[in-house]
Amino acid sequence: MSKVFEVPLYPYQRSPDQDAATPVRHTVVVVGAGPVGLALAIDLAMQDVPVVVVDENDKVSWGSRAICFAKRPLEILDRLGCGDPMVDKGVVWNLGKVYFDERQVFGFNLLPEEGHKRPAFINLQQYYLEQFLVDRVRELQAEGKPIELRGGSKVLDVSQHDSGAELTIGTPDGPYQISADWVVACDGAASPIRTLLGLEFTGRVFEDNFLIADVVMEADFPTERWFWFDPPFNRGQSALLHKQPDNVWRIDFQLGWDIDREKELKPENIDRRLRAMLGDEISYQLEWSSIYTFQCRRMDRFREGRVLFAGDSAHQVSPFGARGANSGLQDADNLAWKLKLIVDGKSPLTLLDSYDVERVHGADENILNSSRSTDFITPKSEISRIFRDAVLDLSERYEATRPMVNSGRLSVPCTYDGSPLNGPDCAVMPERTRPGSPMVDAPVPGGWLFDRLGSAFHLLTIDAETPEPLPEYGVGCKRLALSTADDPDGYLKQRYLGDAVSGVYLVRPDQHVAARWEAFDEAAVTAALGKAMGR
Amino acid sequence: MTSLNTKANIKAPDEFYAELLAVHEGLSKAESDALNARLILLLANHIGDRQVLSEALQAAARKE
Ligand SMILES: Cc1cc2nc3c(=O)[nH]c(=O)nc-3n(C[C@H](O)[C@H](O)[C@H](O)COP(=O)(O)OP(=O)(O)OC[C@H]3O[C@@H](n4cnc5c(N)ncnc54)[C@H](O)[C@@H]3O)c2cc1C
Numbered sequence: 001m002s003k004v005f006e007v008p009l010y011p012y013q014r015s016p017d018q019d020a021a022t023p024v025r026h027t028v029v030v031v032g033a034g035p036v037g038l039a040l041a042i043d044l045a046m047q048d049v050p051v052v053v054v055d056e057n058d059k060v061s062w063g064s065r066a067i068c069f070a071k072r073p074l075e076i077l078d079r080l081g082c083g084d085p086m087v088d089k090g091v092v093w094n095l096g097k098v099y100f101d102e103r104q105v106f107g108f109n110l111l112p113e114e115g116h117k118r119p120a121f122i123n124l125q126q127y128y129l130e131q132f133l134v135d136r137v138r139e140l141q142a143e144g145k146p147i148e149l150r151g152g153s154k155v156l157d158v159s160q161h162d163s164g165a166e167l168t169i170g171t172p173d174g175p176y177q178i179s180a181d182w183v184v185a186c187d188g189a190a191s192p193i194r195t196l197l198g199l200e201f202t203g204r205v206f207e208d209n210f211l212i213a214d215v216v217m218e219a220d221f222p223t224e225r226w227f228w229f230d231p232p233f234n235r236g237q238s239a240l241l242h243k244q245p246d247n248v249w250r251i252d253f254q255l256g257w258d259i260d261r262e263k264e265l266k267p268e269n270i271d272r273r274l275r276a277m278l279g280d281e282i283s284y285q286l287e288w289s290s291i292y293t294f295q296c297r298r299m300d301r302f303r304e305g306r307v308l309f310a311g312d313s314a315h316q317v318s319p320f321g322a323r324g325a326n327s328g329l330q331d332a333d334n335l336a337w338k339l340k341l342i343v344d345g346k347s348p349l350t351l352l353d354s355y356d357v358e359r360v361h362g363a364d365e366n367i368l369n370s371s372r373s374t375d376f377i378t379p380k381s382e383i384s385r386i387f388r389d390a391v392l393d394l395s396e397r398y399e400a401t402r403p404m405v406n407s408g409r410l411s412v413p414c415t416y417d418g419s420p421l422n423g424p425d426c427a428v429m430p431e432r433t434r435p436g437s438p439m440v441d442a443p444v445p446g447g448w449l450f451d452r453l454g455s456a457f458h459l460l461t462i463d464a465e466t467p468e469p470l471p472e473y474g475v476g477c478k479r480l481a482l483s484t485a486d487d488p489d490g491y492l493k494q495r496y497l498g499d500a501v502s503g504v505y506l507v508r509p510d511q512h513v514a515a516r517w518e519a520f521d522e523a524a525v526t527a528a529l530g531k532a533m534g535r
Numbered sequence: 536m537t538s539l540n541t542k543a544n545i546k547a548p549d550e551f552y553a554e555l556l557a558v559h560e561g562l563s564k565a566e567s568d569a570l571n572a573r574l575i576l577l578l579a580n581h582i583g584d585r586q587v588l589s590e591a592l593q594a595a596a597r598k599e
Contacts, residue, residue, distance in 0.1 A: 383568075390572035400580040 012152025036311030037186030058151030063288035090122030203297020351534030423515025423528030
């Protein structure tokens, strides 16, 4: 049976654009059908913004690549109408074990916070994520939404001017031209668009190599994440074992800098490593293997005129903490509604500068976190190794240093503190839902808070009076009225009210808080909405 | 907010000093380095107060 990632999912088909006398103009062209490009296109199409996705390939990601998807991206995927297949297929885990040298030093339980629809995260192969996204594209097409996915279509050239961009697309039938009002480059870490426009991608290279082996095996290891520091089977290095659906296990060996790639990738070498780690008696099938090095870097700006960058094209992080695809999905989430407002003529182009401000902030946070993990996993100096080993040593006997053990910090969404779109805050309300924060899920009558928020601006009121009916403020702003009377476990109060007796939250279409007050005030809401729309 | 106590605070200082040297007795340089690192981490955790820890780090790093 062939693997999901071997089957062409969106094979090349000739487009009428190729026979047009002059280049056909499109509203938004997304370059790259990876997780980020697909999610963005789905978001736009659901909001009736016409979008064409081009990808040089015609299949989902080769091999698993990303395997951990955190809660916030799952909530975004829910909003895009495809969270369920991901979570149904994914593996949920909470337990982890840390080994140092020859012994287990401690185990942990992530104990996810109660009162959320989605788990802290799931493990799912990137190819499944992409496959479910492509399924969603097909579903939207069947509903007549304006979304096109062109495989075997490689961007060969791009140029831009004040009102748009021109693209040359290479196909098996030869190249053709299209125009676009907006181009979003979701073309991965090696981004040809970035190179074609001569833009910089700067940061830090980590001198290290990691061998990934995804193996299919019937093993009775529990569904836990096991991480080894300096184990006997990989001296001086680290290793990781993590479960994916379909009995696929991700095994990651740190190799160090001076290695012979070809030799390391030979099946007999991988086999030797696997048996040293898991025992001679294992039987398995190698699904995918690869050696990667990594870098932490980003572009100076994520917007360059009519071209926007999202996902790995804009920023790259080390894999520890699973932040690549997770943060890319948040880029898409941040960008889609802004493009929608601009395409509809409701916001000035400068709204897009807030995409740059907010997501650069997110990228810096991710780069910081993943660099710290890397420095713990691969100490860069003698003293750094001494402290790292001391932390691990102590954590066997004492709880004290366990929080310092850093084998990757769980990806959490960032709060856009200081964003130009943020409106007033209310000091007596909880810090975690201050303006700029992502909303926090909570059980509400009949389901979950997130299921009641779509892709529109919302005015969420908790025990607060407003005039009826509330205006839509020209952007389809919806009201969601909730009450602490229907909040038996107190989540709403705890997450949204704090010491306030009532609350009014202006929520952006990407489910971040724009502003909040204790009581409704027409003029204040109008002003905050204008600000959140970049006016 | 508490700040770093740089006044003399340990009773019987000679005894403490001797005890500090005693735990290092017979250790190689690498073992001593590791012990010191563990000691710093345990003490830092006991203090906990981030302000005090930062002040201690700065005070220790200062060279005149
Ligand atoms: C070993 C490994 C483990 C990882 N683990 C995790 C994890 O657990 N969690 C996580 O969140 N992230 C993880 N990541 C990172 C994750 O895989 C990436 O961040 C993610 O794939 C980025 O998505 P993207 O859509 O930006 O780019 P990509 O997935 O790279 O997609 C880019 C697309 O652009 C297309 N393209 C490129 N050039 C052109 C062109 N000229 N014309 C047309 N199309 C073009 C490509 O064909 C490709 O489909 C991991 C990565 C690796 C390597």
